[in-house]
Amino acid sequence: MTAKKCIFCGAKADLLCDHHLGWERMRGQMAKEAPNLVLLGSSHVPLRYRKVHTCDAPLCRACAVRDGCMNFRLRYLGSFSDTIDYCPGHDNFGTIAKEITGLEAEAFRSAWRKAANAARGIEVSTQVDLFGRVPI
Numbered sequence: 174m175t176a177k178k179c180i181f182c183g184a185k186a187d188l189l190c191d192h193h194l195g196w197e198r199m200r201g202q203m204a205k206e207a208p209n210l211v212l213l214g215s216s217h218v219p220l221r222y223r224k225v226h227t228c229d230a231p232l233c234r235a236c237a238v239r240d241g242c243m244n245f246r247l248r249y250l251g252s253f254s255d256t257i258d259y260c261p262g263h264d265n266f267g268t269i270a271k272e273i274t275g276l277e278a279e280a281f282r283s284a285w286r287k288a289a290n291a292a293r294g295i296e297v298s299t300q301v302d303l304f305g306r307v308p309i
């Protein structure tokens with residue numbers, strides 16, 4: 174496998190965009206643990222059953238827009254930190270208010286990468302472009 178490349182410049186990517194696209198209910202887990210909640214309206218689904226989808230675009234350090242650092246402190250495992258990085262143009266948190274499907278998230282990612290590549294003059298065929306949407 175080749176290393177991931179930054180979608181904006183093609184350099185080696187070692188970051189992923191943390192922009193939130195929305196969330197998806199964990200249907201399988203809900204069906205198992207709380208079948209009465211499966212059909213709830215979006216705003217009533219408890220946080221623990223929400224899987225957040227992020228942009229996840231591979232970015233190099235030069236292109237990424239840094240938004241700070243998350244520190245994790247785990248009682249028995251020590252602590253570590255991770256940076257919060259966004260694509261240029263994705264330089265905000267995004268939304269976690271919107272319920273989306275995994276396919277919608279995938280379609281968004283695909284369209285976003287395609288637009289970034291097109292901006293560099295590279296035509297890339299994408300496998301998932303279900304809705305033909307233009308990224309926001």
Ligand SMILES: [Zn+2]
Nearest residue numbers: 179182233236
């Ligand atoms: Zn780059």
Ligand SMILES: [Zn+2]
Nearest residue numbers: 190228260263
């Ligand atoms: Zn992004």
